[in-house]
Amino acid sequence: MKVLTITAVGPGDPSLLTLAAVEAIQESTVVSYPVSTLGGESLAEKIASKWITKDKKKLPLHFPMVNDQNTLKSAWRFAGNELMKMVGNGERVVFLAQGDISLFSTGSYLSKELEKYHPECAVKLIPGVTSFSAAAANSKFSLAFQDEQLLVLPVPDSYEELKVVLSDAASKKRVVVLLKLGKKWEWVQPLLKELNLINKSIFAERIGFSDQQILRASDLPAGTRPYFSLLLIRQSWPLRMP
Known part of the structure; x- marks a missing residue:
């Protein structure tokens, strides 16, 4: 039977690759990975580079960062066909995806x-x-205790929508993870201050890379942030704590 492996390589730190991911790369003959621009670098390849030895063939595949559905579907179709050509030729193919394959992932x-x-x-x-x-x-931030809820979502598109999300989270003892912060920090910061959450939030960007930043949101200046940035927001703690 034809088999293709799609493996996650984590957020950036090579030491966070799982043993299963390392073994899949080592056993492959072809390593494929996404690039956002033709001829550009791949973060996934960079993370896993230690295990991509010179004997392996490389297959970069272009996945443009656009919203046009036809463009995206064409990219997925092309990528699938290219990978199947390799598998059909008897190659052991592994495709690398940053982060986890089931969460906002090209691998999905x-x-x-x-x-x-x-x-x-x-x-x-x-x-x-x-x-x-x-x-x-x-950052020693606890994502969830006991019967707490955890909500993971990209930053909503509007001030009012995020305000509703955070207000609802407060009433339900829900910890919130906001991904893809980027330029929205310009209006998210004032909202956190308005809701008295700026001191209860952790900001992080480019996790696992040499230039990563993890700090309290209150210490972060106004302005835009990189695409790969996030917020961890805890508004309360369980009664039963050490």
Whole structure:
């Protein structure tokens, strides 16, 4: 049976790759990975570079960062066909995806593409460490205790929508993880101050890379932030604590 492996490589720190991910890369003959621009670098490849030896073939695949559905579907279709060519030639192919494959991941779209158009190929999925779990561990931030809820979502598009999310979270003892902060920090910062949450929030960007930042949101100046940035927001603590 034809088999393709899609493995997560974590948020940035090579030491956070799972043993399963390392073994999949080592056993492969072809290592494929996404690039956002033609001829550009791949963060996933960079994270896993220690295990991508010179004997392995490399297959960069272009996944443009756009919202146009036709463009995205064409990219997924092309990628699926290219990978199947390699698998059909007897290659042991592994595709690398940053973070975890089940959370806002190129790997998830690729898996569904192969499932729909190449059902003859078995797809093995290997999970990975998420950016927010790595940031939480690094900052000693507890994501959830006992019966608390955890909400993970991209930063909403509007001030009012996020205000509702945070107000609702307060009433339900819900910890909130906001991903893809980026330029929205310009209006998120004033909202956190308005709700008295700026001192209860942790900011993190480029987790696992040499230039990572993890600090209290109150220490972060106004302005835009990189795409790979996030907030951890805890508004209360359980009664039963040490």
